[in-house]
Amino acid sequence: MVQSLNRFKETPSQTAGPYVHIGLTPNFAEIGGVYDADLGTRMVNDKTKGERITIRGHVFDGTGTPLKDALIEIWQADADGLYNSPSELRGTADPNFTGWGRCPTDMQTGEFRFETVKPGRVPFKDGRLMAPHVTFWIVARGINIGLHTRMYFGDEEKANAEDPILARIEHRGRVPTLIAERDSDTYNFDIHLQGEKETVFFDI
Amino acid sequence: MTEGVTLPNRRPETGAFFQRDRSWHPPAFTPQYKTSVLRSPQKALLSLDNTISEITGPVFGHNILGELDDDLIHNFARPGESAIGQRIIVYGRVMDERGKGVPGALVEIWQANAGGRYRHKKEGYLAPLDPNFGGCGRVITDEEGNYTFRTIKPGPYPWPNGVNDWRPAHIHLSIFGHGFAQRLITQMYFEGDPLIWKCPIVSTIPDRRAIEQLIAPLDMEATIPMDARAYKFDIVLRGRRSTLFENRLEGN
Numbered sequence: 001m002v003q004s005l006n007r008f009k010e011t012p013s014q015t016a017g018p019y020v021h022i023g024l025t026p027n028f029a030e031i032g033g034v035y036d037a038d039l040g041t042r043m044v045n046d047k048t049k050g051e052r053i054t055i056r057g058h059v060f061d062g063t064g065t066p067l068k069d070a071l072i073e074i075w076q077a078d079a080d081g082l083y084n085s086p087s088e089l090r091g092t093a094d095p096n097f098t099g100w101g102r103c104p105t106d107m108q109t110g111e112f113r114f115e116t117v118k119p120g121r122v123p124f125k126d127g128r129l130m131a132p133h134v135t136f137w138i139v140a141r142g143i144n145i146g147l148h149t150r151m152y153f154g155d156e157e158k159a160n161a162e163d164p165i166l167a168r169i170e171h172r173g174r175v176p177t178l179i180a181e182r183d184s185d186t187y188n189f190d191i192h193l194q195g196e197k198e199t200v201f202f203d204i
Numbered sequence: 205m206t207e208g209v210t211l212p213n214r215r216p217e218t219g220a221f222f223q224r225d226r227s228w229h230p231p232a233f234t235p236q237y238k239t240s241v242l243r244s245p246q247k248a249l250l251s252l253d254n255t256i257s258e259i260t261g262p263v264f265g266h267n268i269l270g271e272l273d274d275d276l277i278h279n280f281a282r283p284g285e286s287a288i289g290q291r292i293i294v295y296g297r298v299m300d301e302r303g304k305g306v307p308g309a310l311v312e313i314w315q316a317n318a319g320g321r322y323r324h325k326k327e328g329y330l331a332p333l334d335p336n337f338g339g340c341g342r343v344i345t346d347e348e349g350n351y352t353f354r355t356i357k358p359g360p361y362p363w364p365n366g367v368n369d370w371r372p373a374h375i376h377l378s379i380f381g382h383g384f385a386q387r388l389i390t391q392m393y394f395e396g397d398p399l400i401w402k403c404p405i406v407s408t409i410p411d412r413r414a415i416e417q418l419i420a421p422l423d424m425e426a427t428i429p430m431d432a433r434a435y436k437f438d439i440v441l442r443g444r445r446s447t448l449f450e451n452r453l454e455g456n
Contacts, residue, residue, distance in 0.1 A: 194245055
């Protein structure tokens with residue numbers, strides 16, 4: 001016998017279910033008076049540095065129907081490419097930018113929407129710069145474990161072409177599933193859980 | 205967001221997280237849980253070691269917490285009243301796979317009331333709402349990773365999956381560690397509930413030992429006499445390697 005590694009197993013995931021809003025966005029669920037405001041609804045304030053943008057889209061199931069009960073969280077660097085996290089050791093992120101947002105899809109239309117800033121570039125492990133991107137995490141009824149993906153920006157063609165993560169996608173026809181097209185100040189990013197246009201999801 | 209955070213006075217860890225054991229977690233496609241059929245990706249996930257985008261993550265300060273956020277018996281109740289049901293304490297420790305406590309972890313919970321009714325407009329179960337019960341709570345773990353809630357034990361709940369499927373009594377939990385790669389949502393079940401082994405959502409988890417990790421034991425030692433019973437629920441998040449810089453190119 002050898003010594004034990006003394007490792008625990010990660011707590012297994014379970015679906016967030018249809019009533020995820022009660023816990024994570026109670027004011028959206030019309031449970032008033034418990035929390036002042038829902039966490040993650042406001043990423044920027046008047047002093048936030050960088051280019052203001054809107055990210056919007058829908059999450060579609062395998063029949064092309066938008067999910068009206070999904071919850072999306074995003075995590076991104078500030079305009080200078082710094083994360084507002086204790087694990088960020090390269091500098092201090094913009095104190096007027098949280099970097100983190102949470103938005104339920106609309107119960108009627110299925111749309112999600114984030115008011116944020118365009119992130120700066122951050123380095124890959126070997127020091128090369130990754131293209132600007134926003135990390136997405138999607139949970140909902142029917143999703144047993146949260147889905148990670150990334151949104152890249154359609155007007156960053158050169159940076160996208162040299163991004164080490166996008167370069168790892170073997171089937172090049174799937175790369176556009178991660179790229180949001182720009183329309184004025186808005187980036188449209190639709191997520192397809194399944195089928196022909198299936199978004200690339202990460203085990204990260 | 206990091207303003208007001210009180211983490212132990214040590215250098216933050218910046219290593220990549222251990223790879224998820226996806227044979228321990230439920231797979232995406234689990235047809236006995238019908239909604240998963242059209243909501244599961246069919247193509248393989250793209251596996252990558254963490255970058256700084258996943259190693260970092262939001263950390264929340266105690267300044268977001270209200271006085272009753274951890275007390276679901278009272279945080280929605282009218283003054284002087286309390287929620288109806290079995291009064292319980294749910295407590296435990298958030299640690300990582302190395303057994304290290306995770307301080308400053310935000311734990312958010314939600315649940316049905318004692319009759320299995322959720323306070324949600326999309327919910328039509330005929331069991332009544334409790335006017336003194338909202339069903340949400342949150343805490344931030346202390347320096348050792350400990351957390352405690354006070355709540356009422358939720359009731360089982362029928363749902364339209366099979367003709368006669370009932371969820372076991374359960375509390376939903378959402379946990380933030382220190383990196384976005386640790387993000388986790390799960391459900392806690394109660395020791396001895398016979399519905400656990402009949403539930404199509406529980407059985408999305410392939411390994412019985414993994415299911416047992418979601419079952420909170422009754423803890424009579426932590427029970428408060430003449431007040432509330434206690435259930436212990438420890439949560440394990442992904443562990444991590446020691447440093448971000450292990451793969452640096454020579455000369456960096």
